[in-house]
Amino acid sequence: MDTKIKAPELVCPAGTPASLRTAVDAGADAVYCGFRNATNARNFPGLNFTVEEMTTSVDYAHSRDTQVLLAINTFPPAGQIELWKQAINDGANIGVDAFIVADIGVARYISDNFPDIRLHLSVQAGASSPEAIKYYCQEFGVKRVVLPRILTVEEISSIHKQIPCEIEAFIFGNIGMMAEGRCSLTNYATGVSTNMDGVCSPASHIKYEEDENKNLHSKINDFTIDCFSCKENAGYPTICKGRYTSDIHKDPYYAFEEPVSLNLSSLLPELIKAGVTALKIEGRQRSRAYVRDVVSAYRLAVDNITAGKEPDLKNLIALTEGNKETQGAFKSKVWR
Amino acid sequence: MLLNRFKKLPTFLLRPIPLKILQPAINRAVSKVIEKNPQIFDRLATNGNKSILINPTNLPMVFLFKPNHLNPSVYAYRNENGLSYDASISGSVLTLLSMIDGELDGDALFFTRDIVINGDTEAIVALRNAFDDVDGSIANDIAQIFGRIGKKSLYLLRKIKRQEQKYGY
Secondary structure: OOOOOOOOEEEEEOOOHHHHHHHHHHOOOEEEEOEOOOOOOOOOOOOOEOHHHHHHHHHHHHOOOOEEEEEEOOOOOOOOOHHHHHHHHHHHHHOOOEEEEOOHHHHHHHHHHOOOOEEEEOHHHOOOOHHHHHHHHHHHOOOEEEOOOOOOHHHHHHHHOOOOOEEEEEEEEEOOOOOOOOOOHHHHHHOOOHHHHOOOOOHHHEEEEEOOOOOEEEEEOOEEEEEEOOOOOOOOOOHHHOEEOOOOOOOOEEOOOOOOEEEOHHHHHHHHHOOOOEEEEOOOOOOHHHHHHHHHHHHHHHHHHHOOOOOOOOOOHHHOHHHOEEOHHHHOOOOO | OHHHHHOOOOHHHHOOOOHHHHHHHHHHHHHHHHHHOOHHHHHHHHHHHOOEEEEEOOOOOEEEEEOOOOOOEEEEEOOOOOOOOOEEEEEOHHHHHHHHOOOOOHHHHHHOOOOEEEEOHHHHHHHHHHHHOOOOOHHHHHHHHOHHHHHHHHHHHHHHHHHHHHHOO
16 A cells, blocks of 8 residues: 555544543544433443543543543433433533434534534434435534444445535444334333433343353343354344244244444445545443454554555454454445 | 363362451452442442352352442352352453453453353443443452462463463363
């Protein structure tokens, strides 16, 4: 490679203050995180930030030239927007660099009350066409769209030429290519909403049972999601990645998606050329060990690419779901 | 089979240390870790009222952890027979310590079946996340409580782990 290209922003996850510091120290340009409640889509037990923790974390990041993007990317139930308004007010007072939102009511509250703070459109909004993205830009002043993971690099390039805002694309981590922000499978199985309560497959409803042969059964309430044989790698207990039988399929099969992680390390140059401004690493629910290893690997790769060198891509397979990785729809629409 | 699980550990770790001698040191370790990291309870929230069995599969004992903020405790037992608990987590001792110390990712260890969890999944997830927000090494803090033998044990365990990773056995 001999042509230098503009450096994209590396956007990294943090589920705790320790993870945020780890991401900053590992080379994140921006860190995204959320408050400890239903206003964000990783509302997991023991995870996320209090207002005080967010304040000290933003100070830590800003003192090291790293931005903090606050995820307020769930959908308030009708008539219950006060929690979301409070999160926005707190984020503005703390001085976060951008809000990541999915709901148009939340977006309107920010654009009316805090027009100077950048607004990013969450992947949860599911905006995948130039028309949809332009609507959010015109109505709410959205400065960046996080694209759903259903587009090829060529399609991203085409969208880039038609929209007035920046593009952020996922490059690593958990992947759910169903209609993002619209999944109701958890709600069906548990009564808890991924989109409004912020938690897919809540741990309170998950059970793992290992039988006498070391086969691992994962269940969500009364539904068996999968049974991993004793020598088989496991995956997350999400309904969309389970194996099921039916009258037609007597043997268990993946009805929706497979337990596999996105890894676009080899597509980074094409993504950057396609007009992607920011590269996003998924995993606010993961540990600081994951954050350290993935962020530092991608920091090195991005720096090498932008310096015109061949990227040094560290093997991250050990951190992927089921020890399997894919380029998903980014490479081809026929990934399965 | 049982011997195979234990054969890589230093023999002094496998001797049946009298629990009456071990327990006071465990109590001191718990006090030290909690004193240094009180935010753990905040992250555990109501999950602090649950009891969690920690089962280092290559040690001849198990630990019952009750992270109640008013009276946190860890008790050592020879085995889990007769114990009642809400959730359990099993794995080699250094795998568990490395996860607590933020050296290894808990989800990845679950994917590869290096750790096994049972019972109340929420309690385990909350505990993992609470400890993941702790800076520094809890393993080092615990080892120091046990003096020279603790530090030597941890050193050897880490050496064994490095060899496992290097040579794949």
